[in-house]
Amino acid sequence: MWCPVCGDEFVASVTRCPDHGVALVVDRPTISHEPPHAAPYAQESPPVPESPPLPEPDEVVEYDLSAWTADQHDGVAAWLVAENVAYAWPEPGVLAVPRNRADDVEEALGYLASDSD
Numbered sequence: 001m002w003c004p005v006c007g008d009e010f011v012a013s014v015t016r017c018p019d020h021g022v023a024l025v026v027d028r029p030t031i032s033h034e035p036p037h038a039a040p041y042a043q044e045s046p047p048v049p050e051s052p053p054l055p056e057p058d059e060v061v062e063y064d065l066s067a068w069t070a071d072q073h074d075g076v077a078a079w080l081v082a083e084n085v086a087y088a089w090p091e092p093g094v095l096a097v098p099r100n101r102a103d104d105v106e107e108a109l110g111y112l113a114s115d116s117d
């Protein structure tokens, strides 16, 4: 037996929905619940994309970020992953990125550095 208001199923001995006081029906009613996959935040934790590989060494520029904090390094890395920029830390605090993305990276480093205060 089914409640036509809330769509809950009850055993056959129940004739009224305890929540709604309406007579139950034999056939399952069509209740327009949102299907779970249509939830707006279904993709809460998308997989973290891998950073693409760096090009040849002569196509790479390095930035000395050794004065930056670990949090700032994490912020840079997160930005690089989000922008799909290849990067590496050839030495602690030294960031290597492809030369063809250097302009974007420098802009990002500029505002990430100014965030620190």
Ligand SMILES: [Zn+2]
Residues within 6 Å of the ligand: 003, 004, 005, 006, 007, 008, 017, 018, 019, 020, 021
């Ligand atoms: Zn009900």
